[in-house]
Amino acid sequence: MNIIDELTWRGAVNQQTDAEGLKKLVSSRPISLYCGVDPTGDSMHIGHLIPFMMMKRFELADHHPYILIGGATGSIGDPSGRKSERQLQTMETVQHNVAALSAQMQKLFGGADHISFVNNYDWLSKISLLEFLRDYGKLFNINTMLAKDIVASRLDVGISFTEFAYQILQSVDFLTLHRKYNVQLQIGGADQWGNITSGIDLIHKVAGADAEVYGLTIPLMLKADGTKFGKTAGGAIWLDEKKTSPYEFYQFWLNQDDRDVIKYLKYFTFLDQTEITEIERQLKTHPENRLAQRRLAEEVTRFVHGEDALKSAQRITDILFAGNIGSLSATEVQAAFGKAPSVEITSTPSDIVTLLVTTEIEPSKRQAREDVTNGAITVNGVRITDVDQVIDPHDKFDGQFVIIRRGKKKYFLAHVQD
Template identity: 65%
Template sequence: MNIIDELEWRGAINQQTDAEGLRKLVEEEEISLYCGVDPTGDSMHIGHLIPFMMMKRFQLAGHHPVILIGGATGTIGDPSGRQTERQLQTMEQVQQNVDALTAQMQKLFGFAAGSNNVKMVNNHDWIHKINIVEFLRDYGKHFSINNMLAKDIVSSRLDSGISFTEFSYQILQSLDFHHLFKNEGVRLQIGGSDQWGNITSGIDLIRRKEGPEAKVFGLTIPLLLKSDGTKFGKTAGGAIWLDGKKTTPFEFFQFWMNTDDRDVIRYLKFFTFLTKDRIDELEVKVQTEPHKREAQRTLAEEMTKFVHGEQALKQALKITEALFSGDVRGLTADEIEDGFKHMPTFLASKDTKNIVDWLVELGIEPSKRQAREDITNGAISMNGEKVTDVNEVVSIENSFDGKFIIIRKGKKNYSLVKLED
């Protein structure tokens, strides 16, 4: 299947500058293409991941991705999607972010495995060499203020205001495309739907400087919305990060597991590398056996393995199974910290106490009478084992590594008790 046909089947194409021209080009030769990300933070989130999944598909089809980290443009900030000026970061912070994003990209695109059909660049390497006179003479003269004002990324900011710094962003991104065309043979730029104006500006610059016959193309990815109309990737707890310290692999896995039935097949097409036959099979399962959530589990497994690796997936599955079964005895303290991060948490001393008094003092049970009733009825479990004796004592010996005790009330109500000195 032609890579463009595959992207269309997956619903991954929003706009193209020359659809037929690009289709013909990728059929005739292996091309270099690029997508960029600015280091405005020290981790990407799953929204950033969307265009890079397309880059990965081109890589697997034999093409040559060039991944751009915006060490220069990141010091300015893209005005797209914002109504206020971005807070500028120090150069030291930008460099720290560059290093962090570089490590994430290396993991996603298999640099460590010796892949030689992908390259990473930093636009600071060429932009910092250009002085202000060269910038104005060699690049600024090719941009019409009228055209720049008409771009959505700028026009949307005119009422609230936009500085010259952010206004100039599209020139710098266009400069990137031109540099990569000249020096890396890049023919295609990929970006989110909000990058259409920047991409077309880059194509215009290349043709002005290199001649109208220059064969360069642009392709954007559609804005991904959930079936309820809300933005994909946002939760009550905030963004879903690719950094395992910000969003643990278990949390990452659970995010995908909680995908709505109405969205799961679209996400499987968008985010996984499963075949059409396999996705069609899962689509039938969603319709006939939705309670089994096989499509969601497959999506969660594929994405967790892709972003965090096989070992992290195994750990996420282990925590998931422990929570589902109630048998948490095999978990480590670190796995408990990951799996119970957002569950009700209580602080307790390491002193030995009667379990009835202990549950009431913490607030897990509303009264001693209710605590005794729940214990007698077998509704209380401590660290995966039912407690049926109201005279049971709680001590540090009951804890995981002297740090945690897990209380389960009924089948689903977990509480994490952190022990303090």
């Protein structure tokens, strides 16, 4: 299947500057293409992952992707999707984020034979102010720049020259990569359309109108309920395991709505059309098995965190489902309950009622006794019904944690302090 046909089947194509020309080009020979990410933070979240999954698909189809880390553009900020100016980061912070994102990209894609990594700081930092104005600024029409959606949406509240000029810098990126590596395609999110077309215009002005360069954007991903994909009540789902543990990452995918799961299988996995079609058939006939969700969680967790992390996430899931919390290791407890409400307790043994009240899990001794007597309290997976039961914090999890559950779902992670 032609790579463009595959992306279309996967629902991954929003706009193209020349659909017929691009399809003809990628069908005739391997090409070089690029996608960039600015280091606004020290980790990507799953929303960032979408265009880079497309890059990996191009690589698997024998094309040569270039992944660009915006060490320069990230220091000024893209105005896209914002109603106010970005707070500029220090250059030290930018460089820290560049290193973190570069390591993350290398982990995800560094083993590929035909994926290269570049940093636009390497060329943009060498352009003087006069060169910027004479060699590039002269080629951009203010009226055209103002008409771009990313700029027009900010005119009512105002936009600084710094963010206004962002599209020029990104255009220079495309031109530089085209000159140096014969990059012919830029991929980006739907909000990058204006920047991508500016880059194509610049290349045509510098290299000639017959230069074969193209742009492709992916759709904005929304869930079936119309809300933005990738966010939860606890915030973004990060690719950094220190921000979102592999278990939490796995659970995010495992809990996807039936209405969304096939779309996500197409976007975020490398399963082929035949296998996804079969999974979709089983989803329709036996949705209670949640095969689609399990395959989605397995494939994406394995891709981002590796096989060992996937097995650990599955083990924690199985243990919690069986209610055998005491079988978890201390590390697994941290992974599974790291986002649960946290309390601190001393290492001194205490009766259950005192423990519940001093941690403010229960508002009073009367309520604590009532909940214990009614069987609403479990400690480390064991139901406690005796109000005089003594809890020793050293019993489980290397003496580091005590897991308290009130009711069916309300968990508290007690950190044991020496």
